[in-house]
Amino acid sequence: MxxxxxxxxxxxxxxxxxxxxxxxxxxxxxxxxxxxxxxxxxxxxxxxxxxxxxxxxxxGVSAAGIEVPGRPPQFCQGCPHADSFTALKRALEGEADFFTASDIGCYTLAALPPWNAVESCVDMGASVGMARGAATVGQKRAIGVIGDSTFYHSGMTNLLDAVRHRTPMTLLILDNGTTGMTGAQPTISPTSQLPKLLEGLGVVHDHIRVLEAHRRAIDADVAVIREELAYDGVSVIVMVRECIEWLKKARKT
Ligand code: SF4
Known part of the structure; x- marks a missing residue:
């Protein structure tokens, strides 16, 4: 050799x-x-x-005397998740007893300032199971937040379990139509199919709410989120708007 x-x-x-x-x-x-x-x-x-x-x-080059400000990771400008979390945070204003479990995706960045909006992130699909577990042990407002791709990957089974046990929890599915975090690969199923899929899993029709994740819709979104947080069962809110990075790519092709 x-x-x-x-x-x-x-x-x-x-x-x-x-x-x-x-x-x-x-x-x-x-x-x-x-x-x-x-x-x-x-x-x-x-x-x-x-x-x-x-x-x-x-x-490395030393630049003594220059203070470089910290630049923690953050959402892209115009990201739909930012509007979803703004709506969620406003809906929770005045609530003392809530728990928000995140999943893994761009939206996990909402754990950082200025959002400080999620309290746990374990693995793909865990947001649903964590929220279900919290509700089961008496948590008043148990919320899971998951992306559409992650939901199809490993969130559905946990949701089925929550439905079967009539768990009082709310799941936000942030549907940006792509897998944003890993480079905007296509989502396995279109937005139009998601409500049917949720019904198939047993979520009650009236508690599947599809909203626009956009600042112009925030007042309406906040009202709906509050309604569903008060529901004593499984509710799913689908927040829909395309990932900005995906949109840029799609416009170039
Ligand atoms: S890649 Fe898309 S989903 Fe991720 S932060 Fe940017 S705009 Fe938001």
Whole structure:
């Protein structure tokens, strides 16, 4: 074999580095995260790769005296989720006893200021189960927030369970028509099918509410969310508006 050494550069857990060990006839040194050439924690950087390749590292530039403001991640300008959370927060004004469980997607950013609107995020589909669990142990306003793609992926089974147990909870499905967080891949099912699917899972027709996630509709949205929070059963509110990033992509094609 003409290869003297293999360097494996991979983000996340070193699966490939682990799995290719032992598959070569002649022993070839394999370098990467497991062997310590690449740091196991954090993301790959140009500097860590340079060092692993045996090149001199590049020191960062020091800018003494300059205060760089923190820039935490946030929604894109005009994101529909921002309007959905504004409506939810307004609907909860004056409520002392509520719990909001989020799922995993762009909307998880609502855990940060200025929203501070979600209190848990565990894994895909967990928002529904967390809200159901909270309601079951006596939480007054138990709310789950999940994206449309995540709902199709793993939220439906938990909702079916909540319906079967007549859990007093409200689920907000933020339907932006795409999988925004991972690059705007198409959602598996169109918005028009979602209410039928929810009915099929057993959600009562009158408590499936489809709203526009837009600042111009906020007063009406707040009123509906309040109504459903007061309902003693499973209610689902679908907040609909396209992801801005998806819209930009679609207009270019
Ligand atoms: S990618 Fe789309 S859904 Fe995600 S924050 Fe931006 S506009 Fe919102």
């Amino acid at each position: 003409h290869v003297g050494r293999i360097l494996v550069l991979e983000e996340g857990y070193p699966y490939i580095e682990r799995d290719i060990r032992g598959i070569f006839g002649a022993p070839v040194p394999i370098a990467g995260k497991l062997s310590g050439e690449i740091p196991l924690a954090g993301e790959l950087s140009a500097n860590s790769v340079r060092i692993a390749l045996g090149l001199p590292g590049r020191e």
